[in-house]
Amino acid sequence: MDQVEIFKALSNKTRLQILNWLKSPAEYFPEQPNADFENVGVCVGQIQNKAGLSQSTISEYLSILQRADLVCATRVGQWTYYKRNHEGIEKLSKIINTEL
Amino acid sequence: MDQVEIFKALSNKTRLQILNWLKSPAEYFPEQPNADFENVGVCVGQIQNKAGLSQSTISEYLSILQRADLVCATRVGQWTYYKRNHEGIEKLSKIINTEL
DNA sequence: TTGGTATATCGGGAAAAGTCGATATACATT
């Protein structure tokens, strides 16, 4: 993953918020039936409700974050759950400390 | 400084390169008369030569980096020297590790 | 003061990102 693409992914207020919300799903989202926040993450619809942007926009934002390895997705039935990608975030931290 | 603006400043290959070149000026730039790399940094013209983009573009890029507190400028005579802003970069590192 | 050099700012055209509504796809239920 190109460093530029990672920083572009982070260059948007809503995407930064999403990343932050996903740090403490239970704090920011109402409970989800049949899906554990810690396990799979939060589904697109919940994130969309919270962000207040259109469904298509949020879906695209999540895939931008995913391409940057900042979140990862799990499909379960008709839902896609997103959670933080700790490896990718850790890698970014290393980039900042060594390559920047 | 808004986090988004910091990440925007980093969302460009040339700007990332500049930041990297400024880590080891002696390695990337020819010697400068009357100005110590460590002290004041590297002047705009040298950065422009190395980057191969227009003077106006580089001048703007440097001010974008400056607004994000990633570099700082010192004017000496007709030259403006830019160097890394260690405080700002350190602050970014903290943001990544705590707020992201 | 005139001219020369270094940098900054301005105005603009092309490319990319932000964002939407509409549509497609995938899955579940009846």
Add this chain to the structure above:
DNA sequence: AATGTATATCGACTTTTCCCGATATACCAA
């Protein structure tokens, strides 16, 4: 099979970013 729900993708429009050349500003030297 038909309908309903969740998400992804598409097409379009607006705003922002990229990058340039031209011009302005600041400083220096003769």
